Amino acid sequence: MKLLEGKVALITGASKGIGKGIAEVFAQQGCQVAFTYLSSVAQAEEVEKELSAYGIKAKGYRSDASDFEAAQQLVDDVLKDFETIDVLVNNAGITKDTLLMRMTEEDFDKVIQINLKSIFNLTKAVQRTMLKARSGSIINMSSVVGVKGNAGQANYAASKAGIIGFTKSVALELGSRNIRCNAIAPGFIETEMTDKLDEKTVQGWRDAIPLKRGGSPEDVANACLFLASNLSAYVTGQTLQVDGGMLT
Numbered sequence: 001m002k003l004l005e006g007k008v009a010l011i012t013g014a015s016k017g018i019g020k021g022i023a024e025v026f027a028q029q030g031c032q033v034a035f036t037y038l039s040s041v042a043q044a045e046e047v048e049k050e051l052s053a054y055g056i057k058a059k060g061y062r063s064d065a066s067d068f069e070a071a072q073q074l075v076d077d078v079l080k081d082f083e084t085i086d087v088l089v090n091n092a093g094i095t096k097d098t099l100l101m102r103m104t105e106e107d108f109d110k111v112i113q114i115n116l117k118s119i120f121n122l123t124k125a126v127q128r129t130m131l132k133a134r135s136g137s138i139i140n141m142s143s144v145v146g147v148k149g150n151a152g153q154a155n156y157a158a159s160k161a162g163i164i165g166f167t168k169s170v171a172l173e174l175g176s177r178n179i180r181c182n183a184i185a186p187g188f189i190e191t192e193m194t195d196k197l198d199e200k201t202v203q204g205w206r207d208a209i210p211l212k213r214g215g216s217p218e219d220v221a222n223a224c225l226f227l228a229s230n231l232s233a234y235v236t237g238q239t240l241q242v243d244g245g246m247l248t
Ligand SMILES: NC(=O)c1ccc[n+]([C@@H]2O[C@H](COP(=O)([O-])OP(=O)(O)OC[C@H]3O[C@@H](n4cnc5c(N)ncnc54)[C@H](OP(=O)(O)O)[C@@H]3O)[C@@H](O)[C@H]2O)c1
Pocket: 012, 013, 014, 015, 016, 017, 018, 019, 036, 037, 038, 039, 040, 041, 063, 064, 065, 066, 091, 092, 093, 094, 114, 141, 142, 143, 144, 185, 186, 187, 188, 189, 190, 191, 192, 193, 194
């Protein structure tokens, strides 16, 4: 028996990186997958094909997660195509790193809008469907940086810490309707987002992690699989660190 057989998941930002990894693991576990992207049109088409090859229904939607109206429209479209949404993974995110001294108002607003406001937008939009079903799992992608803070990432850390507060509040509000809401705080996961970084710096980070390696999208996806499936039926309001022991 596959762990997500019969379920429908909506995953934001799955054209690459961690989101793509989550979509693949969910599809392997029998889940139907609706996913979003913003600019990577060709990559999203490729992901749609790869997911469909697992014998499940998969569809990509070009939709800006930071836009409230677009999120409502997206959920309407997904419901038309898939009939329900059992799992929402709020994964889409960006960085605009720089020291506070150089950080512009736009750098701050953009990161908050895409990383944090998007989670409000999508959670609001799926809420009614999950309330009617009296069931649902919402998974929000935070970061160890949201737990600990990081020099040069005040905007990103604020957005990721905000996600943890939002997650706990939603868990408290919707728990009585059997809707669970948890956050994942990945550590250093090697994706296109981190490919931009200098290799020497990256090796230094790997060496400082107790498990002596960066994480993979699959490492994060497997934690999402647990939170999306009925294996975590009694888990809500938590922030699960997937960081190789980085903050320990
Ligand atoms: N990589 C890490 O080490 C790490 C660590 C902790 C947390 N995280 C978090 O994990 C999540 C995924 O990170 P990643 O490393 O996989 O990043 P990534 O490779 O850059 O992928 C980001 C994804 O988000 C999408 N996206 C960006 N802005 C969007 C928007 N406004 N609306 C809809 N989709 C949007 C992108 O789509 P397009 O390409 O089409 O624009 C892409 O599919 C992020 O929330 C990130 O903060 C990552």
